[in-house]
Amino acid sequence: MKTAFTLLVFDWDGTLVDSQARIVATFKAAIQAVGLGHASSAAIRNVIGLSLEHAIYHLFPTINAQQYQQFKECYRQYYFAEDTLPTPLFTGVTQTLQKLRATGYWLAVATGKARRGLNIALAEHQLTELFHTTRCADETFSKPHPQMLLEIMDELGVIPEKTVMIGDTEYDLQMAKNAGTAAIAVSYGAHDKPRLLACQPLICLDNLTDLPAYLDANEA
Missing domain, CATH: 1.10.150 (DNA polymerase; domain 1)
Incomplete structure (x- = not known):
């Protein structure tokens, strides 16, 4: 559907x-x-x-x-x-987010990171202004509890049926289910594809750059 x-x-x-x-x-x-x-x-x-x-x-x-x-x-x-190990954006992330924002989507982050870490990372990658709001695990309940998603939707005035969570772990997908939203998985992160598919996301993408095309093809 x-x-x-x-x-x-x-x-x-x-x-x-x-x-x-x-x-x-x-x-x-x-x-x-x-x-x-x-x-x-x-x-x-x-x-x-x-x-x-x-x-x-x-x-x-x-x-x-x-x-x-x-x-x-x-x-x-x-x-x-x-720690000096780099934490680069995955290929095409900035361009994909910019395209989605320009298309008119509202963008948010729900992360297990603490606020200090997320703010530093957003500034480092120059992504702060692309997101309408963000939530961190030290501000509310940890995934898979739905509170982060519920707070984001409440702040932005968006209902669950119009919201989708995109993540690389079953905790992201379970949080979406608990909040009553749809979920999209990505296969290149912490949890493997079979584990993600067991949570029944709409789709499991191998590249985030494929997200705009998927959303465009599945608009009502």
Whole structure:
């Protein structure tokens, strides 16, 4: 069934920005600094998209409050001050967002990042002015809770039937389902295509640059 969307909400890490390697390296550095043991790269990739708090407790369910605080401080110190791995936009992201904005879509971000990190990243990639609003995990509930999407829709006055969430993890797709919106997956991020398709998105795109054509072809 064709639907004309008004609001496009994007995940950040793994959807717009190739930040997986930096996130994995930062997690491993913080894990080592706090002395928590070991977490594989695959296990860390699995929690990308969650808030930092939810990701830590998912990886280390028995972590105590002191260790959690130490981890959080080490993670942020390493990510912002010590890690030098690049976090480039995926190919064609800026042009795709500009095209969608010029077409008349409302654009937003719903991310597991904290506000400080997102603001820095938006400014670094010169994308701040393209988005009508953004929500971060330290401002509301973590994905897959629907609150981020609900707040974005409420702020912009857009109903769920006119909203679509675009993301690279099942947490994005589950959040969309919980909020009553449609979802589009991208296959090049943290979660693999079969896992994403199991969440029944409208489509799973191999490149974000294919999004405008898909939306145009499926307008009501």
